Amino acid sequence: MARNNLTSGNSTANSNKYSTAIFAPGASRLVLAFVFNARASANNAETPTATGHSLTWKQVDSVTAGPVGDRRLTCFRAMGAAPTAGALTLDFGSQMQDLCAWSVFEYDKVDTSGANGAGAVVQRRNQNGTGVMLSVGLNPFDDPTNNLAVGGVILSLLMDPVKPITPGAGFTEIHEQSPNQPGGKSGTLQTQDRVGASSSVNWSWNGAENAAAIGLEIKAAVETGTGGNDLEQLVRRFEPVLFFHPQEAFYPSNAKRYIEHAALWKVEAPFDTKSSWGGLTQPFPKSPLIPARQIAALDNEPGNYLGDPNNLVDTEREERFLELGGWKDKAETPQPNLTATSANTYANRGSIFNLYMTEPGLNNSRFWYHAEVFDTDRLKRLTSPFRAPDLLKVFESLKNPTLLCYYLFFPAHEQSVGAGCTNIEAREVGAFAGEWSCITLMLERDTAASPYRPTFIGHTGSQTSVFELTPGNWVRRPQSFDDKMRSNMKVEKWRLGTGFGAALPEVIEDHPRLFVSLGTHSLYLESGSHNVDPFPDDAKSQQCGRFDTPSLMPKDPDPDDDFWEDVGAFLAKVFSPWLLALGPWGLIAGIVAAAVEGVLPTPGGLTVVGTMDFAPDDQTATAGAGKTIRPGGLNVSDAGTDVEDWRSAQGVQDSGRRYDYLVNRTTQVWWPSDDLRSGYQGRWGQRVENDPLPRRGGMRFPQFWKMFFLAMADGKTTGLL
Numbered sequence: 001m002a003r004n005n006l007t008s009g010n011s012t013a014n015s016n017k018y019s020t021a022i023f024a025p026g027a028s029r030l031v032l033a034f035v036f037n038a039r040a041s042a043n044n045a046e047t048p049t050a051t052g053h054s055l056t057w058k059q060v061d062s063v064t065a066g067p068v069g070d071r072r073l074t075c076f077r078a079m080g081a082a083p084t085a086g087a088l089t090l091d092f093g094s095q096m097q098d099l100c101a102w103s104v105f106e107y108d109k110v111d112t113s114g115a116n117g118a119g120a121v122v123q124r125r126n127q128n129g130t131g132v133m134l135s136v137g138l139n140p141f142d143d144p145t146n147n148l149a150v151g152g153v154i155l156s157l158l159m160d161p162v163k164p165i166t167p168g169a170g171f172t173e174i175h176e177q178s179p180n181q182p183g184g185k186s187g188t189l190q191t192q193d194r195v196g197a198s199s200s201v202n203w204s205w206n207g208a209e210n211a212a213a214i215g216l217e218i219k220a221a222v223e224t225g226t227g228g229n230d231l232e233q234l235v236r237r238f239e240p241v242l243f244f245h246p247q248e249a250f251y252p253s254n255a256k257r258y259i260e261h262a263a264l265w266k267v268e269a270p271f272d273t274k275s276s277w278g279g280l281t282q283p284f285p286k287s288p289l290i291p292a293r294q295i296a297a298l299d300n301e302p303g304n305y306l307g308d309p310n311n312l313v314d315t316e317r318e319e320r321f322l323e324l325g326g327w328k329d330k331a332e333t334p335q336p337n338l339t340a341t342s343a344n345t346y347a348n349r350g351s352i353f354n355l356y357m358t359e360p361g362l363n364n365s366r367f368w369y370h371a372e373v374f375d376t377d378r379l380k381r382l383t384s385p386f387r388a389p390d391l392l393k394v395f396e397s398l399k400n401p402t403l404l405c406y407y408l409f410f411p412a413h414e415q416s417v418g419a420g421c422t423n424i425e426a427r428e429v430g431a432f433a434g435e436w437s438c439i440t441l442m443l444e445r446d447t448a449a450s451p452y453r454p455t456f457i458g459h460t461g462s463q464t465s466v467f468e469l470t471p472g473n474w475v476r477r478p479q480s481f482d483d484k485m486r487s488n489m490k491v492e493k494w495r496l497g498t499g500f501g502a503a504l505p506e507v508i509e510d511h512p513r514l515f516v517s518l519g520t521h522s523l524y525l526e527s528g529s530h531n532v533d534p535f536p537d538d539a540k541s542q543q544c545g546r547f548d549t550p551s552l553m554p555k556d557p558d559p560d561d562d563f564w565e566d567v568g569a570f571l572a573k574v575f576s577p578w579l580l581a582l583g584p585w586g587l588i589a590g591i592v593a594a595a596v597e598g599v600l601p602t603p604g605g606l607t608v609v610g611t612m613d614f615a616p617d618d619q620t621a622t623a624g625a626g627k628t629i630r631p632g633g634l635n636v637s638d639a640g641t642d643v644e645d646w647r648s649a650q651g652v653q654d655s656g657r658r659y660d661y662l663v664n665r666t667t668q669v670w671w672p673s674d675d676l677r678s679g680y681q682g683r684w685g686q687r688v689e690n691d692p693l694p695r696r697g698g699m700r701f702p703q704f705w706k707m708f709f710l711a712m713a714d715g716k717t718t719g720l721l
Helices: 113-118 231-237 255-261 347-358 374-382 391-396 563-574 577-581 584-597 704-718
Strands: 003-011 017-019 028-038 047-054 059-065 072-080 089-091 097-107 121-139 146-157 172-177 186-195 200-218 242-243 262-267 318-323 370-374 401-413 430-442 453-460 465-469 473-475 479-481 487-492 511-516 528-530 616-620 629-630 643-645 652-654 655-658
Touching: 003 172, 017 097, 017 370, 028 113, 028 146, 028 200, 059 113, 059 121, 059 200, 072 113, 072 146, 089 453, 089 473, 097 172, 113 121, 172 511, 186 200, 231 401, 255 655, 318 629, 347 391, 347 401, 370 374, 374 391, 374 401, 374 704, 391 487, 391 704, 401 704, 430 487, 430 511, 430 704, 453 704, 479 704, 487 704
Parallel strands: 242 511, 629 643
Antiparallel strands: 003 097, 017 089, 028 072, 028 097, 047 089, 059 072, 121 200, 146 186, 146 200, 172 186, 242 629, 262 318, 370 401, 401 430, 430 453, 453 487, 465 473, 479 487, 528 616, 652 655
């Protein structure tokens, strides 16, 4: 990564607009502009806007210095394929400034994903204070060898007209400007950078002064053609082959397209009550925060940006969900809107299916995966905090590990209870909109320069049943639920020579073959029927899905239990509001109806009639029986006649929008950040009524890397891995 200094300068003229000298940015280079301004009065200085060079200049960060905030430091970024020569104009609106200074420079060989240089700026931090030095702390670098630390600092000078700034250890000064308005204000702007990881960007000077600073991490471009280190080549090398059931309705699709067609809703606790959707104070009919087809998933694309802070709220009292296709009631009548009389009981998956069949943008988004690569340093950073179980110990058992994740987004998930239950509650017990699944490969190599070799494979889906490992020792295959108990990942050794899982997964070249179960989209290494136990023990339904969990069923009195509390919960589940509204006669009618259904206590005690529900086994078809999705051009001899190539690609442009299949958690705000402090963490499908667990509302995006390591820890405990 090389820096090219473009221009620096200052002006002490009283003005609300300043222009730099003429300069010409390079094509597809990251241009950074640090701007220092001082307001004419003792109040917060205005944040400027920047224009010029046929580029869109985006504010990266801004911070004030001093107790009254009359000095400000702002950083802008820009990038374009064909910038023009000219001056950069800095506009402060109607607010007059005493002075302005600027430092403008550019870098080549940076990450060019995202709009206007967004992919190149991995992190940003700011800091202000008073003293003889200032430091801006940075998180560990994604690439500690090649990424760049950049910083800008301003001094709000009180007595001295000029005060030099000393760069931090290992940093190189880029520009230093010291505008001084006689009889007015003065200050210093300094910028600096260094190649390689830095825990902080820091400066020092003589004599205590008010200061403010901004620190950045700039991401280097991925080198290609160097011993298999090219990220895209690595992802393409292990692209999976998927075999689907002939009755399957939903296929892996581009998650960004889904977002752009969906609506975004605000919801407050209680989350499974429709009066909370849109906000408790919003009257019926309710409306979303952002209507359908008006979300911008990337900054600067058409619509309301998903990354705005109000769209990312996720607390114990308030969250967000995406909604596509609306709802349906228990009679399966569509309920597209949220009114005082609507019954928003289930996600309308039929409507979602129709949209994916008839809407070109959604139809063409099918047969797409998203891929993310976790390198060794990132895995060490992620696993280090987890010591119970000890995920760092699992990490340390691997040689130069890299985790390759293929994320599969399904517009809907369908799961019912066992045979003999035909009621709507049974059919919808585990069905929802917006599902994520994952195929994960652990890649190891002897040295950092050696070729990758796969050693383990992870695949998500339903929890599998226990088996007797040794007499009296019942265990499951190594697996782990996500934090919300919605998705389960199994981990297997890669192609063992003998024993359980020998020669699995089947491969074509390096491409693993997996079978996708009907409706649930569980992923398996073998076709056929798979015995599953999909829900955690405290989330198993009874009476054909009419009860979300056994804890809501009335039971025999116990001296230590509040029996009537159980009965109250039971009555609340059984009797609908319209029956209770009828008074005693409605109550009697409800009891009679409940007796017919077989869910009331028996006369000889209070034991519940009926048994716990069990889901049917996951069903996968033999290769070629349904649709096959394969890497483009790969010869899959048993693929059958219904074959699709993966459509995943980088830099796809359509109607002013960009689509990438490689995950970038900085620019693609729909991915939660590694520390779960930023990014979209809401639900990918609509909330529904009376769903306390919940499992009929859309799921969140899981930490699949964590599930993989937890499953490996489980396998090492049982001796299966």
